[in-house]
Amino acid sequence: MREQLIRYVELLFAGAENAGDIQQEILQNTLDRYDDLIAQGKTPEAAYRLAISGIGDINEILGSAGGAAPKATGAVPQPVQKGVVDAKWQPLLRVLSIVCYILCPLPLFLIQDEVGLCLLLVMVALGVALGMLASPGKGNSESETTGKEVSAPRQAVRSLIGITGLAFYLAVSFATRAWWLTWLVFPLTGCVSGLVMAVWDLCVQKGGVASGVVRIVIFTLLALALVAVLVFSVGFSSTSGPISDLSCIWNTSQVDGIPSPSGSVSAEEVSRLAIHWVAGSVRVEPSENTTDISFRLTGEDDAKFPMVWSQSGDTLILSYAKTTKIPISVNVLRKDLVVTVPAGWAAEDISIDNVSGDMTLTDIDVTGLTVSNVSGELDFSGSCRTAEVSTVSGDCTLTLTAAPNSIDLDSVSGQLVVALPENTGFTANLDSLSGKLYSDFASTYQDDTMRYLDGACKISTDSVSGDLRIRQSGTF
16 A cells, blocks of 8 residues: 555656655655554555545645646546455355355255264355455445444454354254244344444444434344244244253153153053154064063163153053154154054054154054154055055055055155055046056046946045055065
8 A cells, every 4th residue: 555655646746847855755744644544553545545635735735835736647546445256246145155054054954964064064164255255345345534444343343243143043053953943043143233333333423323322222122023033933833931941952842651662551451553753663563472562662772762652541652752842853863663562453543643764564454544754664564444644755555455445645756555455446546746647457547537346445645746556465
C-alpha cells in the first residue's frame, strides 16, 4: 500500500513545474501519516484513505508556493479490492457451506464405520473452506466514508461464535439423534452473532442508539424463539417430556416388562406373539424337545443391553429395549433374537415389526400373520389363513403348505414371492409403477388381474418397482 501512496503523489504532481521539494515534503508527510495510522491499528485500506484525504487541494498548495499547477494525467489509483472470489458467487458459497455443515452427519448414517467418520470430517472441512471463500475481501467491507470498519477483534468474535455454533450443533445432534430438527442451531447461531454485534456497535456508538436497541430486541426474540423450538421439539420427539438427559442413548418412555437376555413361558398360556424390534435378525423356529416358548438374544452384550418381555393375557410381547420409540442413531446396537416354540404349536396371531434385520419363521402354523419392516428379508414357511406384509426395500418370501384366504403385500422396491400348494386357486392383482407379475401356474391374465382355477385365495399387492412372483411349493 505504501507503493500506491507514492504512485498517488507522483500522479498528483505529474506535469507540475518546480515542485520537486514540495512533492517530496508532501510524500514524506503522507507516508508518515500512513505509518502512524497503521500503528494505531487501522487497516491498510483505511489508513490509505485517511492519508490521502489529509493532502488537501494540490492546486492551492502549488499556487501559494508559486509553482505551476499539474496537468490532469488520468484516474487516481484506488486501493485494490482483494476478494478471494467474485462477489456475485459469495452468497452461493455461503449457502453451500451451511449445507455441508447440516449434511455432514449423513455419511455416518449411510456408512457406519471409520469411512463414514472420515467423510463427516471431510464435509466439515469443505464447509469451512467454502465459508472462507465466501468471505469478502477486507477492501470490500471497509470504508471510512461510511464509518463502518470491521476490526480484527470483531471478526475474531464472529469466527468464535460460528465455530461454537458448529460444535454445539454436532453435540446436540449426536446426543438427541434429532437430526431433522437440530439444523435450527445454524439460524440460532446467526441470531446470537447478530445480537453480539448489535451490542458491540451500541457500546462503540456506531449508528444510532434507537436502531441498536431495535436490533438487540429483534435478535433476542428470534434467538429465544429458536431455543424454545429446539428444546421442546427435541425433548418431546425423543422423550415423553422435556429433555432430561442429553447423554442418554435411548429415550425415557418406558415399556412395562422384564429386562432380560432370555426367558420362557408356557406354550399353553400363549396363542399370540408380538415382536417389536429395531436392529437385528428375528428367528422363530419349532423344536421337538420343548413344551415352552423360549426366547433369547445371541449377541455378546446381551446382559448389558437386554430385551424386555411381558405377557398380557394370551399374548407374549418381546421388545427390543425398554422404550416405546427409538430415535435414529449413528450406530444402533444390533440384537439377534431367537424364539423357539413347541413343534405343532398353532398360533392365532403373530405380528412382527422390525426396522433393520432379516426375519425367518420356519414351519410355523398361524391364523393371522402381520409383518412390517424397512429393510431386511422376510422368509416364512408354514401355513396361515391371512397374511399382511409391509416392507420398504426388503424381499419377502412366503412358502405356504396350505391354501390361505388372503394375502396383502405392500412394498416399495422389495421382491415378493408367494409359493402356493398345487391346485390352489388364486386371484392376484398387482398395482405397481414398474413391477411385473409372474406365475408358475397356467393362469389367465386380464385387466391387471391374474386368476387360477376358482380364484379363492385373494392376493393383493401394491409396489413401486417390486415384482410379484407366484410359485408352486416344492418346485424351487
